[in-house]
Amino acid sequence: MDRAVVTHAHRDHVAWGCGAYLAAAPGVEVLRRRLDPAARIRGVPYGEAVDMGGVRVSLHPAGHILGSAQVRLEHEGEIWVVSGDYKTEPDPTCTPFEPVRCHTFITECTFGLPIYRWPAAGGVLADIHAWWRANQLAGKTTLLFGYALGKAQRLIAGLDPAVGPILTHGAVERMTAAYREAGVPLPATTHVAASDRATWKRAIVVAPPSTDGSAWARRFGAQATALASGWMAVRGARRRSAVDRGFVISDHVDWPHLLEAIAQTGAERVWATHGYTGVLERWLREHGMDALAIETRYEGERDDAAAEAEEAPPS
Amino acid sequence: MKAFARLYDALDETTSTSEKVAALAAYFRAAPPRDAAWAVHFLSGRRPKRLVGTGRLRAWAAEEAGVPEWLFEESYAAVGDLAETISLLLPENPASGDQPLSWWVEQRLLPLRGQDEAAQKLEMLQAWRELGRRERYVWTKLITGSFRVGASARLVVRALAEVSGVDEGTITHRLMGAWEPSPEFFEQLLAPDTRDADVGRPYPFYLAYQLEREPASLGEAGDWQAEWKWDGIRSQLVRRAGRTFLWSRGEELLSGRFPEVEEAAALLPDGTVLDGELLPWSGASPLPFAELQRRIGRKAVSRKILREVPVVLVAYDLLEEGAQDLRGRPLAERRERLARLLAGTSSGGRLVLSPAVEAAEWTGIVAARARAREMGAEGLMLKRRSSSYGVGRRRGDWWKWKVDPLSVDAVLMYAQPGSGRRAGLYTDYTFGVWDGDRLVPFAKAYSGLSDEEIRMVDAFVRRHTLEKFGPVRTVKPELVFELAFEGIQRSTRHKSGIAVRFPRIARWRVDKRAEEADTLEQVRSLLDAGPAAGAVPGPGTS
Numbered sequence: 001m002d003r004a005v006v007t008h009a010h011r012d013h014v015a016w017g018c019g020a021y022l023a024a025a026p027g028v029e030v031l032r033r034r035l036d037p038a039a040r041i042r043g044v045p046y047g048e049a050v051d052m053g054g055v056r057v058s059l060h061p062a063g064h065i066l067g068s069a070q071v072r073l074e075h076e077g078e079i080w081v082v083s084g085d086y087k088t089e090p091d092p093t094c095t096p097f098e099p100v101r102c103h104t105f106i107t108e109c110t111f112g113l114p115i116y117r118w119p120a121a122g123g124v125l126a127d128i129h130a131w132w133r134a135n136q137l138a139g140k141t142t143l144l145f146g147y148a149l150g151k152a153q154r155l156i157a158g159l160d161p162a163v164g165p166i167l168t169h170g171a172v173e174r175m176t177a178a179y180r181e182a183g184v185p186l187p188a189t190t191h192v193a194a195s196d197r198a199t200w201k202r203a204i205v206v207a208p209p210s211t212d213g214s215a216w217a218r219r220f221g222a223q224a225t226a227l228a229s230g231w232m233a234v235r236g237a238r239r240r241s242a243v244d245r246g247f248v249i250s251d252h253v254d255w256p257h258l259l260e261a262i263a264q265t266g267a268e269r270v271w272a273t274h275g276y277t278g279v280l281e282r283w284l285r286e287h288g289m290d291a292l293a294i295e296t297r298y299e300g301e302r303d304d305a306a307a308e309a310e311e312a313p314p315s
Numbered sequence: 316m317k318a319f320a321r322l323y324d325a326l327d328e329t330t331s332t333s334e335k336v337a338a339l340a341a342y343f344r345a346a347p348p349r350d351a352a353w354a355v356h357f358l359s360g361r362r363p364k365r366l367v368g369t370g371r372l373r374a375w376a377a378e379e380a381g382v383p384e385w386l387f388e389e390s391y392a393a394v395g396d397l398a399e400t401i402s403l404l405l406p407e408n409p410a411s412g413d414q415p416l417s418w419w420v421e422q423r424l425l426p427l428r429g430q431d432e433a434a435q436k437l438e439m440l441q442a443w444r445e446l447g448r449r450e451r452y453v454w455t456k457l458i459t460g461s462f463r464v465g466a467s468a469r470l471v472v473r474a475l476a477e478v479s480g481v482d483e484g485t486i487t488h489r490l491m492g493a494w495e496p497s498p499e500f501f502e503q504l505l506a507p508d509t510r511d512a513d514v515g516r517p518y519p520f521y522l523a524y525q526l527e528r529e530p531a532s533l534g535e536a537g538d539w540q541a542e543w544k545w546d547g548i549r550s551q552l553v554r555r556a557g558r559t560f561l562w563s564r565g566e567e568l569l570s571g572r573f574p575e576v577e578e579a580a581a582l583l584p585d586g587t588v589l590d591g592e593l594l595p596w597s598g599a600s601p602l603p604f605a606e607l608q609r610r611i612g613r614k615a616v617s618r619k620i621l622r623e624v625p626v627v628l629v630a631y632d633l634l635e636e637g638a639q640d641l642r643g644r645p646l647a648e649r650r651e652r653l654a655r656l657l658a659g660t661s662s663g664g665r666l667v668l669s670p671a672v673e674a675a676e677w678t679g680i681v682a683a684r685a686r687a688r689e690m691g692a693e694g695l696m697l698k699r700r701s702s703s704y705g706v707g708r709r710r711g712d713w714w715k716w717k718v719d720p721l722s723v724d725a726v727l728m729y730a731q732p733g734s735g736r737r738a739g740l741y742t743d744y745t746f747g748v749w750d751g752d753r754l755v756p757f758a759k760a761y762s763g764l765s766d767e768e769i770r771m772v773d774a775f776v777r778r779h780t781l782e783k784f785g786p787v788r789t790v791k792p793e794l795v796f797e798l799a800f801e802g803i804q805r806s807t808r809h810k811s812g813i814a815v816r817f818p819r820i821a822r823w824r825v826d827k828r829a830e831e832a833d834t835l836e837q838v839r840s841l842l843d844a845g846p847a848a849g850a851v852p853g854p855g856t857s
């Protein structure tokens with residue numbers, strides 16, 4: 001492909017080897033680290049229109065991760081919006097989601113079932129800190145797993161360095177540095193490789209989920225593990241992931257906010273992709289909307305584990 | 316109810332046995348005895364009979380949550396647990412009052428029985444509206460009767476012992492058999508006076524680990540009693556106050572199932588307890604285990620089946636004589652008393668002394684073990700002649716020494732469809748063993764079962780799917796299979812830390828409950844025993 005418009009830098013949304021990339025300005029540095037350093041990436045500010053073969057293309061905040069964007073396409077008065085991944089919850093590490101009015105809305109629906117309703121992030125962070133303190137008392141290193149790009153920085157932003165040192169896995173540290181370069185304020189972190197062993201028992205280590213149980217993780221000895229993910233809303237998913245705790249914190253919309261976001265676009269037609277597409281299609285149709293489940297060439301973001309395994313040092 | 320829901324979560328959130336025991340002990344210390352009694356009741360695996368049909372629960376919950384039936388079903392498919400699906404779908408509640416667990420059980424749950432549908436619906440909706448999300452989950456779990464939490468009865472016993480200072484053996488004993496979850500019961504459970512009165516109550520069974528070393532490492536052969544390890548139903552026969560109680564190891568009262576044995580037991584003096592094995596018996600040897608299966612589960616025993624599959628109790632041990640607890644006496648003495656007692660009872664061959672394997676040297680015992688299959692036995696039991704009769708599974712004084720050391724009883728965890736002739740049937744299985752209270756995937760095996768058994772397992776998988784994951788189904792951990800394999804070695808690539816070579820299903824252990832399957836620790840102990848294994852094929856079992 002010659003030209004690609006990128007919603008965000010997660011592996012399932014970026015193809016390698018395109019001639020030129022168009023991305024929201026705040027996400028350029030992050031995207032560059034996921035691509036060839038020589039890749040041609042053009043950053044445009046949110047809301048600024050670019051003409052592409054007679055189509056007005058503009059990018060609008062999706063609130064998913066730093067630089068994530070919805071793509072608005074306008075041609076002869078007809079407006080389409082491709083949501084990419086998004087959430088409407090507040091997140092201090094990225095620009096908040098902005099509803100964009102359109103005729104056709106192509107929306108993700110990773111968590112498109114009514115069982116998914118996110119608790120307030122503040123309460124979840126309080127639970128994480130309480131768990132971290134309990135681990136310190138029990139003499140265990142705290143390992144908190146989350147995707148290296150986005151989730152990890154959102155977690156770090158919410159952590160209180162007064163409780164103990166915040167350590168990072170290499171893949172997390174790399175992306176965290178990119179966030180800092182982009183001007184996102186984050187508490188101080190230390191790459192595990194550069195950390196003092198003596199601090200490990202008091203520390204919280206933020207690492208990709210794929211490192212759970214690896215030789216890399218075993219170095220910490222006695223440890224308590226947790227995964228931060230929307231999937232953790234279901235006990236079975238937590239048991240299957242074999243971590244001690246699951247914290248429900250997601251960078252995707254939950255069911256009520258998905259429906260709300262759709263309503264806010266004023267769209268008369270909705271295409272569902274990336275998740276529970278059939279469910280969303282049927283729900284919307286039963287509520288009088290023109291909806292269609294569409295296939296994508298992407299597998300869907302069950303998680304970024306495979307991508308992150310590439311980045312993890314060999315164990 | 317909040318405290319109990321918190322306990323549930325605490326147990327669910329840790330895999331550490333000591334943390335679970337600490338959480339249980341903290342709950343039992345703080346809870347009012349009436350609540351604690353119910354907690355013991357549920358946590359030790361007792362469950363209320365199904366009170367409300369799941370079809371109705373689904374319909375009412377969907378209505379209350381404002382989701383159509385199809386969306387409820389989609390949600391259920393994603394969650395895999397009905398109570399959890401309901402708790403996730405119902406609207407959030409503002410925090411409300413906190414009635415104790417016992418109030419919820421006695422005032423709200425038990426009265427559901429016998430109510431008509433309309434009354435049940437009103438009651439359920441009301442309860443869901445009053446409870447917060449976690450409490451609602453636990454409450455609905457109790458209603459659906461599928462209350463299983465990450466704590467085995469053994470951990471409950473340990474916590475109760477910690478709280479009361481009474482030894483675990485006594486607590487286990489007090490929890491056996493039938494009891495009412497009342498405050499009086501809970502107080503009696505923790506009472507320091509350990510002379511208990513309940514007439515039918517058996518003693519906790521003493522169980523052995525598999526011997527993984529050379530028997531000579533146990534010391535002098537003369538210090539050990541060797542007897543056949545039979546493959547029947549391990550049982551205790553309790554004869555007290557003119558009544559007979561026949562218990563299985565799973566604490567199930569077998570009374571009425573084996574009338575010929577009970578008839579003979581009536582000849583025993585009051586205050587007698589035998590430990591033994593119920594076996595289908597003909598002449599001087601047992602019939603195949605499959606014959607016994609024809610008697611298992613049959614409540615009505617016909618003359619015909621009694622004639623075709625006569626059952627006897629092969630007695631291993633004498634736990635009580637003259638109403639006196641003999642468990643602390645040496646085995647040699649108990650055995651002598653047992654022999655004398657049985658010799659003096661004309662049981663018509665229904666109560667048989669377990670034949671000892673007479674051999675002065677280990678070589679003789681080893682030779683006997685090699686004949687075990689011919690005898691219809693699984694191997695040998697080696698018991699130290701000076702040993703007392705302990706509680707639970709212990710190392711040291713009693714060992715089972717099965718013929719094929721490389722076999723493990725494992726629980727079916729995951730199933731996926733086979734290919735070729737068996738396409739569409741669930742024939743590829745992953746089995747797990749217990750690590751504390753959770754199952755760890757341990758080996759994969761492709762059938763080895765008969766076609767009829769495959770059909771039965773297939774039907775089970777379809778009816779008891781907890782979760783679907785692509786073609787793989789997570790099934791209710793209920794079925795136990797004996798797996799045989801050629802080699803075993805450590806592996807860092809498997810979650811269990813173990814890889815086995817050529818695993819296959821030796822047989823379906825219909826006689827075993829999931830809790831009775833082997834533990835990871837037992838499997839690990841095979842590491843040192845198995846014949847040196849070659850390269851074990853890569854991942855795939857976890």
Ligand SMILES: [Zn+2]
Nearest residue numbers: 008010085301
């Ligand atoms: Zn994404």
Ligand SMILES: [Zn+2]
Nearest residue numbers: 010012085301
């Ligand atoms: Zn995605």
